[in-house]
Amino acid sequence: MSVAAAIRTEGLTKRFGQVVAVEGLDLEVREGELFGFLGPNGSGKTTTVRMLLGLVFATSGRIELLGQPMPAGARAVLPEVGSLIEGPAFYPHLSGRANLTLFDEAGPPGPGGGRTTRRRRVSDALEQVGLATVGRRQVRAYSTGMRQRLGLAAALLRAPRLLVLDEPTNGLDPQGMREVRDLLAKLVAGGTTVFLSSHLLAEVELICTRAAIVHQGRLVAQDRVEALLVPTGRVEVATPDLDRATELAARLPGIDLGEPRAGRLVVQLDGTSPEALNQHLVEGGVRVRELVMVRPSLEDVFLALTRGGASDAAG
Helix, strand or coil: CCCCCEEEEEEEEEEEEEEEEEEEEEEEEECCCEEEECCCCCHHHHHHHHHHCCCCCCCCCEEECCEEEECCCHHHHHHHEEEEECCCCCCCCCCHHHHEEEEHHHCCCCCCCCCCCHHHHHHHHHHHHHHHHCCCHHHCCCHHHEEEEHHHHHHHHCCCCCEEECCCCCCCCCCHHHHHHHHHHHHHHHCHHHHHHHECHHHHHHCEEEEEEEEECEEEEEEHHHHHCCCCCCCEECCCCCCCCCCHHCCCCEECCCEECEEEEEEECCCCCCHHHHHHHHHHHCCCCEEEECCCCCCHHHHHHHHCCCHHHHH
16 A cells, blocks of 8 residues: 655746756655755755745646645645744744744644644643743743754644754754754654755764755655665675785685775675675684675765766766
8 A cells, every 4th residue: 555645746846037946856755754855055955845835836847745736725734734944033032932822823723723722732842842941031042053943843833744844953962953853753653744854964864764865956866765875885894814804805706805994804795795705704714803784874875966966966
């Protein structure tokens, strides 16, 4: 049984005069997943997010959010969507709690809203983002990271089915970033779909199940994160018997020796399995402490896809 799509775009294109910001973008984000949306600065990420939410009209193409066409279905679908786009804006002379209350009052009627539950929902949102103890402090006294947390709290006020986040960890320290990652994982475990636009590759690699990479407004990759990080075929062997290991490995077919790294034997496998290499070394008297199949990081994949330009990478 196929999983329903929380976000789907087909041929999504946006032009500003002669400038093509997004071109022919086909995305599919499945319900209940944490989806990473990656790209260099100026790659069209924020423009795409704004089109998804109806803040910018597409030049051409189709958008569906939670099964509804956008922007035609905005009135029906947006009450079920929480979002944090770029830097959140608040009234600096009001407290964080008061800002959230006003934000909720201004929102459309819909699921998760209502005056009778507002106080509780504001308190819960502040608690979720770690601002419960400073909710009554004026926002002008908030740090950049605290304002970012408050923006995330605003996105969570109505327990949305879909959460669209553009750089949600901007301004956060490492502890704050970890807390946001843990919160997003908890939300997804509870059934929320999270669309995470970020330039922090390690963050996406840690928590996202699927990801898309865009460059110069075009899609260059979209897959499960583990599929994007396929093994390179390179193996590193930690051993105190480096010279003997090098001698034995050179005798095997399907092996290309690389330069040793930090006292490790480095080989590129081309027909020989890691198991066969390990057995050959051990039978030859080499003490193998560790044998590691080297996988690229998401940063490696990202740079390989975007370094040469979108057309080269996509081809």
